[in-house]
Amino acid sequence: MKSLIAAVTGARLGSRPALGRREPIWQRIHVDPWLLLLILVLATVAGFVLYSASGMNMALLYRQAAAYCVGLAVMLVIAQFQPRFMERWVPAAYILCVLLLVAVELVGVQAKGAQRWLSIPGLMRFQPSELVKLVMPMVVAWYLARHALPPTLKSICITLAIILVPVVLILKQPDLGTSLLVAIAGLFALLMAGLRWRYIIGALLLLAPLATAMWFFVMHEYQKRRVLTFLNPESDPLGAGWNIIQSKAAIGSGGVFGKGWLQGTQSHLDFLPEGHTDFIIAVLAEEFGLVGVCLLLVVYLLIIARGFYITLQAQDTFSKLLAGSVTLTFFIYVMVNIGMVSGILPVVGVPLPLISYGGTSLVTLLAGFGILMSIHTHRKWMVQR
Template sequence: MALNSMVGNARDHGLGRNRGIWATLHLDPTLLLLLLVLMVGGLFVLYSGADRNLEMVKAQVIRFGVAFVVMIVFAQLDPAVFRRWSPWLYAAGLVGLVAVLVVGVGAKGAQRWLALPGLPRFQPSELMKLVVPMMAAWYLSRYYLPPTFSRVMAGLVIVLLPMFLIVRQPDLGTSLLVGMAGIFVVFFAGISWKLIAAFAAMVSVSAPLMWFFVMREYQKQRVLTLLDPQSDPLGAGWNIIQSKTAIGSGGIDGKGWLQGTQSHLEFLPESHTDFIVAVLAEEFGFIGVALLLALYFMIILRCLYIAVTAQDSFGRLLAGALTMTFFIYIFVNIGMVSGLLPVVGVPLPLISYGGTSSVTLMAAFGVLMSIHTHRRMITA
């Protein structure tokens, strides 16, 4: 009788032999479906943004395929594996960031890549988008929550050290994403509002110092352009002005797929990468943007559900931080394209052309699925 009860409990919690194919594959079907819809829609927008370049679309499909494989592999790993390897991955990431500054490969005025023999060129900073929140969650989850002041400070050091190294490359956009990913872990651990207010005050006080001693000329120019794009309409302000023109000209229902003028007449720069949401807004209008945001919102809701139902502090902190990092991608990209934030080179998740960000994001979704599908049986 006891054995039958145990088997019944296992089946009730989806842990028996009849737990279903999705649990066996360690994939979340709801999240998987939403991601597929987003990717397929993104390919249609990319085809238009790339001026009907089918080869670019095919390359993006291949990148998505690689990203899906990475997601599936990460989903198979038990969260305990991520917890165990967090310190080692963090240390390897720091070594990689230092190596970039010393022997890294430069392009377009930035030194962000490593070229190791036998391996393709890669950016160690992309690895840190996953590793920094993983390391912060590992450290804080080892102690009772909420953390003490000293442990909060130690958690911030874990976050700020790679941020500083990435800013030196320079890569302000990636450093912000890495920093926010780690800070969300510290925030979700349960710090007091007094500490939050103190941190905000510290950032406010240090802002003038950053302007004069940390920020480079091109970064200052981006802030000045945000405040007054018309000051240099044919130079630094061109991107924002054309992007806002494309968004506004779309109206309610847009001009129609492949009918956008700003992108196809080459007024809109980077129409297949950072500014691709302007292409969507021009061709599908307010309705198209609203549908995209609704899809993003459903993905975020599902990920937050996974975070809330995680069974340990490490899983909850890590899942919550990865979810909010995905949100920051969306917020920063749409904010900069709309002229509400400075241009920092953050792609629109799973819509913009590019492989590195897609692989990183899908790896994060794989971690979320791992946390959700490796839950232990809870007996009565």
């Protein structure tokens, strides 16, 4: 029992702080104050922008606030567990995720032409693929930490197989955007392990034939239309190109300082679809202008910088790989959302992290920050293997 308590709390038996010294409160509850402060800043921004983007819908705002409360609670709970304790449970979490994805295929709930959700009668409906985003870098870090680094060809092949199983199941839902993000999360952990350049160059050379194969054998018609619309949105201005055209119009109309809070026209006159979810940064750009977008990007960059600092401070291989991949994955979420809303990337249905409306993705992201906090605040209790 004592060893289990020590594993969960991260405290070695018999260890005590030095006499006359008392740890700060955030250290005792395993919270990184800088990350928490930046998250709360984004939560405040999200409240203002969502209120405007949703047409002053207070019910939606209350639901998002409730999701934030749940996410912060999950973040704090995860932060209490020592990375070693989490590492032991990673294989079971991965198997559970695969089983949930299989359950989606068999008995999942359909909505808008996709089968991506599981429903618990009388309680909730959730999307298992969101959980996979969190577990994927953990299981890759867990596997690679137990083998020689940089990874050998055998280790790379096994890692790719670990990544491929959930990715294929998510592709069948179909959900191309989430499957790509899950794959990227795992590949980042592999990259952080010191992948040799010959393997990286070989993978880049395979991208063209792989993309061709996906176009003809994997992608659905609506996904192909998204890519073609990205290349030329004006070819179908009232159909597939409508979202991108209106999004760019909203961003451009905001100018440098914006039109003012609640004064946006593209969103309030319903020209901009999905203004409170995937395209919410277009609402922010219209109402707060270039200055508002730049300030938001500064907050994101500070979060990413803090994540890399925690990665550098991590004391074992599993923690380093996991912290680095979680941070890089968060960066990709930001980059992909802003890129697709501004017309630089195809629309793949990725929400703006911690700003867009959506409970499951929000809780998953905050759980990832809980992992970062755990890695950072449990450092001094680490015992060398």
